[in-house]
Amino acid sequence: MEDYRNIVEDVLKIAKSKGVDADCILNTNSLLSLKSEDQELSEHKVSSSLVLGVRVIKDKRVGTSYSESWDKESLGQMVDSAIGFSKYTKEEPLETIDLKRADFLEGTIDKVYKEDDSSLEEKIKFCLSLESEVKKKDSAVKSTPYNNLSRSESENLYGNSLGTFCGQKTRSFSCFTSALIEKENQQSMHYHVSVGRKLSELNLSEVVEESYLHANKLLGAGPIETGHYDVIFKTDELADLFSCFSGLLSGHSAMNDTNPWKNKVGEVLAMSEFSLLDDPSFEKGFSYTKFDNEGELTGKTTLIENGKLETFYHNSKTSKFFKVPNTFHAARSARGSLGVSGSNQIILPGSTSESELKKDRYFEVVKMQGLFSGADSVSGNFSFGASGYLKEGDNILTPAAGITISGNFFELLKEIKMMGSTTHSNNSRGFFSPAIRFGGLKIAGK
Template sequence: MSMPNFASTVLERARAAGAEADLIVDAKESLSLKARDGALEEQAVSATRILGLRVIKDQQVGIAYSEATDADALNQLVDQALLNARYSKPEPNEQIQANRQSLHTDDAQLCPDSQFSAEQRIELALYLERTLASKPQIRNVPYNGVMEVISQHQVFSTQGLSASSRQRMNHLYAYALAADGDLTAMAGKGQATRLGEQLNADQVIANAYHEATTLLQGKPVASGHYDVIFDIESLADVLGAFSIMLSGKAAQDGINPWRNRIGKSVAVTGFQLSDQPLATDGFGYALFDSEGTACQATPLVVDGVLQTLLHNSVTARQLNAGNTGHAQRGPKSPLSVGAHQLHVAPGQHTQRDLTSGEYLELTALQGTHSGANAISGDFSFGASGYLCRDGERIQPVRGITVAGNFYEMLNRISAIGDTAKWNWQRSIKMPSLRFADIAISG
């Protein structure tokens, strides 16, 4: 794929001013639908394209962005970035990478053609809300939606980089409010697929209905210490709340609690955590990062021992580490670091091993970010789910608080399931993990 004319114009102008530069171009087309009381409540269609320029001149970095590509806008984009650089402090570790390469994803794999029409999407949205709302004990379905997003991410540089990735994603979700007298409970489920034709509303309806109506009769358990299994969605939320532990940028800033733990144990033996950006069945797939560095699988924790943090070129240079290809930068934002799609490897424990004896299965958490201190690891979340025994749910549970220290909890994993699954957004893949001796307040 050749470089667009506007990209060439921008980069040539930056180089003529004595700067090196890279240009991010993010484009998105989306259709979002929401239903209410059996009618279409919202239909939003959008198409955006934003150019984000980073220039480096005399070790000073400036960024600017534009949504226009006419000649005046492009000239102003370069001039603004150069002006911003002039007033920034020197950043000797930040450089435009010598990535003279061409990286392009396969549209047939990540952005396949779809025959699912707008009319079919509307009918799907109406069916989702109408069918779930008509079920016994369901008062309404306040949050629901059907969405398709086609996104394109491109990176070009004065060093000769040309990288482009295009992806199609479809989402469907529904949250139902159930009621029985004065008792109410809300629960929801979602689904993500490449093609709209693959969405299954009945599956989401059945799961959301069962969860919402079952939790109506939930009650607190006695305060104490329990073994806990977070469902895949809740566990993904918890890991997200403490993602700072993997960030080379946070280590550079001195706030990553694992910054001095490379080569040391951070979890139980058998715990394997990696970033797998090239797994095409996930929606965090990335062939390259925001600096154009080619991505590859990155082992992070092997048998409980921390191997590396996630790095871009700047954090790698400053911390004397290898660049792992995890640069993140939006058109309007400076360079940072982030995971693509994390994987926890399956373990050796069968479902029977995981679910023997008594434990709590937590299926919903409240306050996973406000209730978490990512630096210390301390957390306190509202939770609901089920009290279970030998794999059977024996009582729905609501109105409890789960608390502890996440970093200590990683050393209390008593079982790692032998089957890994994606969360519904397909951003993280992991097996069930059983944590021992977790504090629960009823």
């Protein structure tokens, strides 16, 4: 980390010599990626990359630039470009660099940077089993066209011209596999993902079982009758649905007049039992971060409490604009400008047992397609391709595919019928929620 710190310090020195306030972000990433096909390694990819991004403020105007080269000449050109760009932007009196901290803030903790104690051979063996274990399940498994094991190591450094410095290293593993099943000219495919901080934390049996289970159950499934159904999304699908409308919680988009909830803070927008938190230090969460991209220490934020919108994600600029406390969710990639983003999102559990929640007929969504193209974040309307099961309790009445599920996100939050009392996590462990039963969504089928 020391060498990289010198690069960031060089950038800040150049900026200082040119009379501008600046902050600099440095991201490095090393990746190992393996894929299997026909029981051989079909891809073995390794990489290392570094990117630097500078933000300068001159005469209240902001300019950004980035570079993937870090020789002195490139660093100078990057700062010059940012200063040059700043001349054309409007004045931004609220965007300032004013965090001053004397000591280096070390964000790396054991939880996010565990030692990699697995050999390359062990990783390859694991990757090959992503394919072989699925094929062992059933002779009808035609192939596992998509499978992968990857290890990613990254290091993020932030520094500003007032001397604030912080850094964090993370290491993560992820794997996925798929089952493509074919019987009597009918095909079905499903895939499943697992993440961990070590190879041994990946759940091989779960990705194999889940991929096969749903591909098999949905084989030959067709549309159900068009109509309105109560719907329960699997946690991954619920996370995807919320991610399509994540801009609703952005103070940045509210400030820019592109957030339909811009004037709704303090209003009840969801069923009274619905509460949503963001917690970067959440014990079970995978999206840990000690500091945001303005160098501020992060913390837990209540976004929606008992259905009422309490606040947006804010950085120093948006909090000044709305004259509210900063929530320390500043986000800026090396290549981008200042915005906001969340970390671990947690929907608090409700009061209904899962058995009560799943009483009577409902539709369980296990897969959605066309997520972002099918969602209009301004009007709240959405319409996705979907597949899943018409169920009663835990009993599958009929599997269904080739259907669409449509509604309006704003109305959906108000039409929550029941909130389950047990918290589940999505596969990437950044979204936590109980099962939620939504009333009367439109399903188009036959």
